Amino acid sequence: TAGTGGYSFTIEVTNAGTSDADDLTVTDTVDPALNVTGASGAGWDCSATAGNAVSCSRAHLGPGQTATITVTYSVPATTDAGTVNNSATATSDEDTDTGSDSVQVTEDVRLAVDKEFGATLTPADDDTATAGDAGLSFLVRVSNDGASDADTVTLTDAAPAGLVFDSVDHPGCSITPGGDLSCSFPHLGAGDSVTVEVTYHVPATTDSGT
Numbered sequence: 001t002a003g004t005g006g007y008s009f010t011i012e013v014t015n016a017g018t019s020d021a022d023d024l025t026v027t028d029t030v031d032p033a034l035n036v037t038g039a040s041g042a043g044w045d046c047s048a049t050a051g052n053a054v055s056c057s058r059a060h061l062g063p064g065q066t067a068t069i070t071v072t073y074s075v076p077a078t079t080d081a082g083t084v085n086n087s088a089t090a091t092s093d094e095d096t097d098t099g100s101d102s103v104q105v106t107e108d109v110r111l112a113v114d115k116e117f118g119a120t121l122t123p124a125d126d127d128t129a130t131a132g133d134a135g136l137s138f139l140v141r142v143s144n145d146g147a148s149d150a151d152t153v154t155l156t157d158a159a160p161a162g163l164v165f166d167s168v169d170h171p172g173c174s175i176t177p178g179g180d181l182s183c184s185f186p187h188l189g190a191g192d193s194v195t196v197e198v199t200y201h202v203p204a205t206t207d208s209g210t
Contacts, residue, residue: 002081002107003147003190005037005074009101011054011088014066021061021092026069028054028088033079033105041069054088061092077149077190081107110146111153111188115139121195131208134166134201140181143193150188155196157181162206170196 011028015021026044030036030052039046039054044067048055056069087100117127117138129136140157144150159165159179168175173183173196181198188194 001147002075002079002105002149003077004108005035006072007034007074008070008072009086009103011041011056011069011071011090011099012066013061013068013090015061015063017095018063019094020063021094022059024058024061024067024090024092026054026056026088026090028071028086030054030071030073030086031084033075033082033084034073034086034103035076036071036073038072039069041067043067044069075105077147079105079107079148080151081105107148108146109144109148109150111150112143112145113155114141114143115157129163129202131202131206132204135199136201137197137199139195139197141193141195142185142188144188144190147190149190151186153185153188155181155183155185157198159200162209163200163202166199166201168196168198170194 011026013026032052036052036054039049039056041056043058044056046056054071061067083102083104085102087098089098114121121139121141142155157180165175165179165181168181172185173181176182183196185194
């Protein structure tokens with residue numbers, strides 16, 4: 001899941017021949033959709049690993065023997081859902097081979113919207129306005145409570161009968177020709193939120209009520 005870690009995959013190298021394999025090197029350039037956090041394996045020297053470029057070596061691998069490398073990784077919150085392919089290549093003085101696999105990345109995006117009339121987002125039991133009042137305002141906050149970044153976030157709020165939306169303070173928002181609030185945010189990071197303030201008035205013709 002994008003925005004989480006503690007994952008791993010293994011690279012297994014087997015010498016299926018009858019002779020020793022000498023001067024083995026395993027390389028794996030991991031897609032930037034993943035973030036390599038470590039590489040290790042019994043008998044392997046993985047000190048040449050840098051970033052997502054995994055590089056491990058060993059002097060010998062006997063006939064019929066198998067040696068395993070474990071690569072640990074996390075998934076950046078910015079990674080989109082989809083399939084991430086990966087290939088590792090083992091090379092010795094005598095032979096070379098490549099193996100491939102893939103992992104399916106999912107996203108954890110949980111949007112929450114909070115709307116409050118007034119100057120703060122503190123809930124109030126009684127929000128009141130008088131017909132004919134102007135220069136009033138309310139706040140709308142959209143939060144991403146998930147582990148993954150949210151892309152192409154839209155926020156809409158239809159003006160109810162009896163209120164007229166006049167303006168909004170955020171550059172990603174506008175009041176539509178029909179009088180409703182419309183916002184578009186290209187990106188909302190995991191744990192982030194954005195708050196917009198809308199000014200409105202109450203026409204003098206509005207009747208009492210909720």
